[in-house]
Amino acid sequence: MIGNAFLLISTLFIMACQTQQDNHYEARLVGGPCEGCEAVLEYDDRELNQVDTLPDFNNQGQKIKISGTIYENDGKTPAEDVILYVYHTNQEGIYEAKEDATGWGKQHGYIRGWMKTGKDGRYAFYTLKPAAYPDSSLPAHIHPTILEPNGKYYWLGSYHFAGDPLLTQAQIDPDDPRGGTSGYLSLQKKNGIWVGTRDFILGKNVPGYNH
Numbered sequence: 619m620i621g622n623a624f625l626l627i628s629t630l631f632i633m634a635c636q637t638q639q640d641n642h643y644e645a646r647l648v649g650g651p652c653e654g655c656e657a658v659l660e661y662d663d664r665e666l667n668q669v670d671t672l673p674d675f676n677n678q679g680q681k682i683k684i685s686g687t688i689y690e691n692d693g694k695t696p697a698e699d700v701i702l703y704v705y706h707t708n709q710e711g712i713y714e715a716k717e718d719a720t721g722w723g724k725q726h727g728y729i730r731g732w733m734k735t736g737k738d739g740r741y742a743f744y745t746l747k748p749a750a751y752p753d754s755s756l757p758a759h760i761h762p763t764i765l766e767p768n769g770k771y772y773w774l775g776s777y778h779f780a781g782d783p784l785l786t787q788a789q790i791d792p793d794d795p796r797g798g799t800s801g802y803l804s805l806q807k808k809n810g811i812w813v814g815t816r817d818f819i820l821g822k823n824v825p826g827y828n829h
């Protein structure tokens with residue numbers, strides 16, 4: 619009995635040390651409840667880069683590139699070491715999970731990726747423009763989640779696409795958007811790929827951010 623308790627305590631201790639070693643921060647959800655925001659923590663440190671190509675990019679569909687700058691709370695200083703997680707549906711509007719999916723990949727599907735900003739605060743990702751959910755009035759969208767180097771993480775409003783007949787005015791031009799910007803993208807074709815930009819300001823319009 620005592621041996622078992624000792625084993626349990628040692629195991630918990632080792633797990634706690636590993637978590638600390640891996641993350642270097644204490645992750646804390648802010649900005650209200652968020653189902654699946656923990657997915658932002660599922661990155662592989664060795665693969666983090668300022669630019670990511672999502673796994674669907676070579677499938678059939680409209681190739682897009684989305685990029686921008688993430689700023690500190692002052693809205694001016696580029697924010698370094700910020701992790702941005704994005705995920706979206708496939709060309710049928712489904713969050714398509716692979717058989718070997720792990721963690722939130724089971725719900726968010728395989729079309730997801732993580733980026734980490736450098737000194738210039740820049741991020742970019744390549745993917746296919748997603749389709750809207752089947753039998754739904756929601757427009758096509760990409761979900762972003764932010765993880766700051768201090769451990770705060772929170773959801774931001776989705777990216778949307780100009781010309782989508784399902785878009786509402788509130789989605790195009792939201793009041794007080796989280797992260798400071800609307801996710802409405804007007805894509806322009808450059809060098810054979812459709813590009814859109816969106817910047818973020820850390821914590822902007824995120825309730826409870828400073829508590």
Ligand SMILES: [Fe+2]
Nearest residue numbers: 706707759761
């Ligand atoms: Fe969604």
